[in-house]
Amino acid sequence: MKLSYMASLAALFIALPAAAQPSTRPMGPGPMPVFADFDGNGDGRITEQEFIDARSKRIAERASEGRAMRGLSQALDFKEIDTHGDGGLSREEFDANQMRHFQNRPMPPAR
Structure with a gap:
């Protein structure tokens, strides 16, 4: 029992420095x-x-964090989201757009 505890502790100390290193890959969505x-x-x-x-x-926030901005070019503009055509977005219009965007969002590459 003591040996497995020591092995687990040693593995933790070996893994910690690697986990503390900042990722160089862009974060996912x-x-x-x-x-x-x-x-x-x-x-x-x-x-x-x-x-x-x-x-x-x-x-701007996502860019400063180094996040990938996949799908940005396919994002709808305001007039396309304003399905009622009244110059403002209701919660329903906004949520419908978010759901469409989420469903069409490219998946990040597998690690």
Whole structure:
């Protein structure tokens, strides 16, 4: 029993330095944004400017983290997401777009 404990402890000390090294590979997809991330003033509706600002902020954050931005070129613009054509996104329009985007999102390469 003592020997297996010592072997486990030795394996842990060997693995720790490797685990502490920063990854040089771009991280996979991050969490999907939620409505509140885009509704800057919290009024329950996303304007085109709020949408542009939130998307730009998200892209900048992901780029600074070194994340891959697969699928960005296929992302719909505001007018394509505004299915009601009223100049604002409801929670339902936003969530429907997020679901479409999630389903069409390229999978990261297998490790």
